[in-house]
Amino acid sequence: MYLRLLERCEANGQLTISSDDLAKQGGTTSAQVRKDLSFFGSFGKRGLGYSVPELAAEVREILGLRRRWRVSIVGAGKIGAALAQYRGFGQRGFDIVAVYDSSPEKIGLQWGELTVRDVNALDGDLTADAPDIVVLAIPSENAQALVDRVVAAGIHAILSFVPAQLHAPADVSIKTVNMAMELEGLSYWLSNRD
Amino acid sequence: MYLRLLERCEANGQLTISSDDLAKQGGTTSAQVRKDLSFFGSFGKRGLGYSVPELAAEVREILGLRRRWRVSIVGAGKIGAALAQYRGFGQRGFDIVAVYDSSPEKIGLQWGELTVRDVNALDGDLTADAPDIVVLAIPSENAQALVDRVVAAGIHAILSFVPAQLHAPADVSIKTVNMAMELEGLSYWLSNRD
DNA sequence: ACATGTGAACTGCTTCACAGCG
């Protein structure tokens, strides 16, 4: 979140920013901002605040965004398509290098630079020309089996859009995006607001 | 998450489940499960565990899912399309009642039951035939202005796919789904794993 | 014997408040 705020400041040509400003824009408190950042180092100048470009560079460094990351998408359905064609990822350092599907109707489709590949080619690709991150945009049924395959191939980072609980060893990070769960959170909010 | 696990148990015809089972499936601990549930009431039977259908009903009640919710989507781009055409929401109690866009090429398109409407009609629709939840799937530039309009019309729940920090009064809940942020989290994980 | 519900202990995160430095 800090990186997003800082990039907007960079775009505006703002050179310096205080923890209080960052807090207001991010919806937190200045103490929170200072504690968050101080976990990683002392980036500010007393009496002045933080240098916007310097702090942005530090945050990028912390997040590991000095390099680019290779991302493969499994599942060429609606979500897979939306992700594959979204420009924003490239801008943020994530290159989509392959898309896979199991359906004969999808395999071979040309999506811009990408050709939808047969998911049977996945295991081979994962060892020959491995991505860093695998995105899962497939139905729940096959999801755990696919996680197992991907983990076996040595992948350590998965972004899942599957509405089910997936399991993996501790050295693999699975981030799950579940829109139904977000909506249920709003349902709870609406029901208990007075 | 509990609701998802319980629904799978229901589908399997499992009648009863222990906090320990729920914990294993959900990746937490049995104490965690019991504390979570006990916040809302005493749903279990000592020596037995929880009745799957009873607990599922309780969780649905807690989440406010005894009724259905009306959802409007603003933005008929890739994400808006994926959401509008996704079957899963209807199954979980969320009915998509309208889709809006500003582009003349999109307005009037027929998406299944839905016709893409002019976003200028939004403010009128929000008062005449208000949805409960508004989903934002539009570019960052216009997002805050749209939040303001939606809030002014009395909406209290927003699900945003906009990669920017949005602000609203305390009586409005904004849930943000930001895929770039999830990928950055994975980047951090990959960079700091050893 | 089994598994819940819950005070008590513990852990980690947030907020406070101020010394220290530009």
Added chain:
DNA sequence: CGCTGTGAAGCAGTTCACATGT
């Protein structure tokens, strides 16, 4: 003087451990 960096205090969420009920 302004704003950071940080111990200390405060708060919230998690884990422990056991009394309690079936």
